[in-house]
Structures are given as structure tokens and as C-alpha cells.
Amino acid sequence: MTLRRSFWHAVETIHHVVYFSPDAKAAFEAVGLKGSWMGYFASRSVALGTPPPEVVVATFHGFAPRMVHRALPSAWQLASRDDILAARLDLARSTIAPGFEGVDVAELARGLQAGLAGLDLAGRPLAAGHRALPVPDDDLAAVWHAASTLREFRGDSHLAVLTAAGIDGAAANVLAVAAGMAMDGQQQLRGWTDEEWAAGADRLRSRGWIGDDDSITEAGIIARTQIETDTDHATAAGISAEAVEHFSSVAALAVQASKQIVAAGIDPTGH
Template identity: 60%
Template sequence: MAVRREFWQAIEVLHDVVYFAPDVKDRFDAIGLRGFWMGYVASRSAALGTPSPELVIATFHGFAPERIHRALPDAWAMADRETILATRLDLARDCLAGPLADTDVPRLAKELTSIVAGLDHAGRPLAAAHAALPAPDDDLGRLWHAATVLREYRGDSHVALLTAAGLDGAAANALAEADGRTRDDQRVSRGWTEEEWADAYERLRRRDWVDASRTITANGRAARAQIEDATDRVSAACFSEEMQARTITLESALVAAARAVGDAGAVTFPNPTATRLP
């Protein structure tokens, strides 16, 4: 048995609703934060406590350091950590309630929570931090919480593989852009300067992963596919046979839920997370 890519893609979509809500900026502004990116950085990293910019740069990986420094540590003085986490969870509930109205949310929440309980978090700081947060007391909240732990679990694995391949945050995003997995504004989205972006593409060109026109080469496409495949394998390495069986049993319902989210426009594609609708 194996954990299929479709499972991970569906998990990503269910988690990602908190980034695409039309009122996400207003929600975080209302509790004292300033702007979309401060809300993003603070709400995603608050599971770690009130971390330093340097810790968040390391764990997020793909963002320009300047983008993180503009949000932290100021955010921790502007809003209470528990309020930030509660606002994010409420946002997730509101975003998922409509699209998942016809979904068996209690079943998905129960099964995903069981999978999360069996994870080995060694080397996966963001997943461990989110798993340590109190589980919500409602099914929709538990579903999003479990999906978030699993999303960050694969994400932590992905960062390890990217760094092992010699890809820093800028180069990893540039390669995803060249592969057509993101929007054309990926540089701006992740906060890199034009010079940093050009340097990243030049490093990819020297490896023959893109050509002079910033088009991905066959070698680059193969390298990125290998990284994604390795991420899937590493992410599922600690899954017991029972956990793998649960993912297989849940996959069709999860994919249907993710597609309902996509159909509702709660997550758009392509997007900066470089995920695709399963």
C-alpha cells in the first residue's frame, strides 16, 4: 500500500481555504494585525509560540526573509497569540461550512484525527507544533485541524527534500513557477526582489533545470518530479499499514470535498502554494 498524491493534494486544498477567503485581511486587521501578510505569517507560525523571524524563515523556507521580518516580531505585540489562532480556526470553519455542507464531515474528521495520532513528528517542526494545539471541539474544526497537521507534515518533509537538493527558497519557487505550478506573480507573492529572482533562475540555468528564457527543461521537470515523489515517500514512511489503509478508504471522499471547495471558489488554481486540484 502507499499514500497517493491525490490524498495529499486534497489535504492541501482543505487547509488552504484560510489563505483565499475574501475577508481574510479584514479578520486579522480586526484583532490588531496589519495587512494580509502579517496575518498570514503570524497565524501560520503561532502554533510554534511567538517565534523569532529567523525560526519562521527556516520553517517556512520559501519566503524572502524581508517579508517575514516585516511581520515579526511586531505581530506578537499587536495581537494575542491565542486570539490569532482562534481567528484562523474560525476563518477555516466559515470557509469550509458552505462547500462541505453535503460532506460527511464527522467521518472525515474522525478518520483524519486517527491518522494524525499515529504520526512521528521527528524532523517536522511545523506539523509537531500544530499537532500539539488543542483539538477543536466541533467536527468541522477537527477536520481542518487534522488536515492542517497533515499539510504541514508533508510540507516539513518537502522543505527537507528541497534543501537536500540544494534549492533555497527563491530557487524552489522559481522552479515551481517555471514548471507552471504557480501564478506568474510568484516572485512578488513570496517577497523576493527582482535581483534575487534573477539570481535564482541563473542558478537553475547552470544546473540545466531551466533555459535562458526561464523555461523549464526536461532535466528540470524530472528533478522537480523526483523531489515531489520523494516527498510523498518520506511523508508516508512512518505510516503504519492501518494508517495507509485509512488514507485509501478516505481518498475518494477527501477528493470530493476538495473539489467542492474548488468549485465554490474557496481556493483558486493555480496558486502560490503550487498545489493542484486532485
Template identity: 50%
Template sequence: MDERGLVERELWRVLEAVHAVVYFTAGSKEAYGELGLRGFWTGYFASRSAALGTPGPRLVTALFHGFAPRMVEKALPGAWAVADPARVLDARARLACAALAAHVTDASALAGAADRLAGVLAGLDVAGRPLAAAHLDVPAPADPLGRVWHAATVLREHRGDGHVAALVAAQVDGVEAHRLHRAALVERQREFRGWTDQEWADAADRLRARGLLDAAGEPTERGRDLRAGIERSTDLSAATALRALDDAALRGLLDALGPLARSVADGGAVPYPNAMGVARPGG
């Protein structure tokens, strides 16, 4: 990977951390609970999908890709009977700003990043990226911190949409995507994503039949190559979002937002490791 690619990869980790405070920060369960959304995962599914309106479990399972359908069905469509999507989105934005405010060290740099990200969103192509498109249609908050979080969310979903497309092209389904990681890393993902022991074992059998896992459940060389190819495809697809930024502007954006994301991680507002399986910024 060239120097720009390395900067882009780190920026994605930074944007992921900024975005994800709405799921993990202290008070998130209470904030969603006040709307009637009980439990971590109900708040997660409702808050992440509210930009789509009142989607049902089939659509959300398809777009989020890695979750067992029954897990999504526990949250949706029931969430929409107690919480209007507009209220969920408002609560989510307020929660994000409250969680991030304690980690801002340079307000001027943050304002500059907000303006630069606004320019990125203005030219963003969301063809084939439904979650990014839905969040792009959500009005951005007026303050710089809210604008940064909104942009991080749109760009995070833009990359995620591309990652799902890469997995589908590689013929890797939702449960198999987790099993392709090293065996030592995947067991908690089974629980996080709602798969049964049998579904987990069946996925391993399918991957072994393709020569992608060995008898011990570890990726083979072919499996590692496939996963690396999926990541390369994701990186190439995601890079289109940042192509309007020259190298200096890209580095400037990382320098402006890196301290915010690292403070979020160091302060525990987003834990690592976590259910998203994303690497820690600066790690």
C-alpha cells in the same frame, strides 16, 4: 506511480484545499484585522506560525522556506506586539469552521472522516517535522468540522516539512525552488514570495550554472528530472503519515473529503492558481 500513490496525491490536494480556507476565504483579512494583523501577508505569517509561540522572522523564513526574508520581517515579530498567539489560533480555527460549513454536504461522512483522521494523528511520527509537531500540539476543536480542519492542517504541514527537507537535500534554496517551475508559471511567484528582480535573475543564473535551466529560463531535462525527484521524495516521505490506513480506508477518506474540497475550490474559498502553487483538487 501506482494506484495507491495516485490516491495519496489526490488526498494531499484535498487536504490542502480544506486547510487553506483560513488564508483565502472572504472575511479572512477582516478576521485577522480585528486582532490588529493588518494586510493579507501579516495575517498569513502570524496565523501559520502562531502554533510555534512567538517566533521571529529568521525561524519562520527557515521553516516556510520559499519566502524572501524581508517579506517575513515586515510581519514578524511585530505581529506579536498586537496579537497574542493563542487568540490568533482561536480566530483561525473559528474562521476555518465558518468558511467550510457552507460546503459540507454529508455530515455523517464528515464525522467518519474526522474519526479516521484522529486515528492517523494519534500515530503520527513528527520527528524532523517542526511545523507538523507544533500544530499537533494545538488542541483540536470538539466538532467534526473543526477536527477535520485541524487534522488537514497538521497533515499539510507534515507534508510541507518533508518537502522542505527534499529541497534542502537537493541544494535548492527558497528562490530557486520557484524558478525551477516552467517560466510561464513562475513570474507571479516572484511577487507573491517577495523576491526582487535581481534575486530572481541571480537564482536563474545559479540554476543555469548547474545545467538545470536553459537560456530562456525553462527547466532543462536535468532540471525536470531534479524537480521530479524532489516531488517523489516528498511523496515517499508524506506517505508515512498514511501508512496506518489500508487501501480501502484511504479511498474512503478521499471519498468523504473530496466533495468538501471540490466545493471549496468551485466556490472560490480557495482560488486556483494561488500563491501556494498547489494543484486544484480533482484537477
């Protein structure tokens, strides 16, 4: 038995809407952080403790390092780790709650949490940091905690595949845009200069993955598809059969919740 991509899309949707919440900036500024990006980098990496910017550059991969350095380590002097964690969890509860109408939240929390013990965390630092956090007492927050661990688990596996293929952060973003998997504004969103973006495109062009107009080639489509397949395999290799059974038992509930989150307009990416 393997987990379908619909399950992974669902847990990502449940997890990442906290960072897109219109209340996120205010929530993190209330505990001392400054601006949206400081809130993002600090709140997502805080599961690792109070890591230096170099660690966050390494684990996030797709962001220009200068963006991370503008936010960290200053964030750790402005707000305490406990306050950031508490603010993030409160924000998660309030943001995702509308998407769980009619969903058996208790059952979903039990199934997702039961499977976490069956994850092999070797080489998966963000997932490890999230799983190590205390499990919240309420079911909705426990779902978000588990979904966050799972999202970062596949994300860590994806990063390993990208780096093994020799694809750096800038090139990964150029390829995602060419493949229609990211917005045209991705360069600015991730902080890459025109020169860095062009250099990333040149590296892909030298492999025959994009053309002179930066559109994806047939070879690029094959390569990008293979990256996703390899990510699936790397992810599956780290999940025990028992954990797969737990996750599969509640996959339909996770998909239902994610669809309702999108339908409610909570997820601006429309995933």
C-alpha cells in the same frame, strides 16, 4: 498501501483556503494584526507559539526573509496567541463550510484524527506544532485541524527534500514557475527582488534545469519530477501502516470536499 496524491491535494485544499479567504484580512485585523501578510505569517506560524522571524523563514522556506521580518515579531506584540488561534479557527469554519455539503463530516473528522497519532513528527516542526494544538470540539473544525497537520507534514517533508538537493527559496520558486506549478507573479508574491530572482535562475541554469529564457529543460523536468517523488517517499516513511489505513478509509470524503471547495470558488488557486 500508500496514500495517493489526490489525498494530499485534498487536505492541502481544505487547509490553505483559510489564508485566501476574502474575510482573512478583516478577521486578523479584528484581533490586532495589521495587513494581509502579517495575518498570514502570524496565523500560519502561531502553531509554533510566537516564533521569531528566523524560525518562520526556516520553516516557510519559499518567502524572501524580509517579508517575514516585516511581519514578525511585531505581530506578537499586537495580538495574543490565543486570539490569533481562535480567529484562525473561526475563519476556517466559515470559509470551508460551503464545501462540505453532502459530506459525512463526522466520519471524515474521525478518520483523519485517528490517523494523526501514527505520524512520525521528527524533522517536521510545522506538523508537530499543529498536531499539538487542542482538537476542536466540532467536527468541521476537527477536519480542518487534521488537514492542517497533514498539509504541513507533507510540506515539512518537501522542504527537507528541497534543502537536501541544495535548492534555496528563490531557486525553488523560479523552478516552480518554469515547471508551470506556480503563477507568473510568484516573484512578487513571495517578495524576491529582481536581483535575487535572477540569481536563483542562474543557480538553476548552472545545473541545466532551465534555459537562457528561463523555460524548463528536459533535465529540469526530470529533476522536478524527482523532487515530488522523493517528497512522496519522505512523507510515506513517516506514516505508520495503521495511520495509512485510517486516512485511506476517508480519502474519498476528503477528495469530495476539496472538489466542492474548488467548484464553489472558495479556492482561488483552483487546486
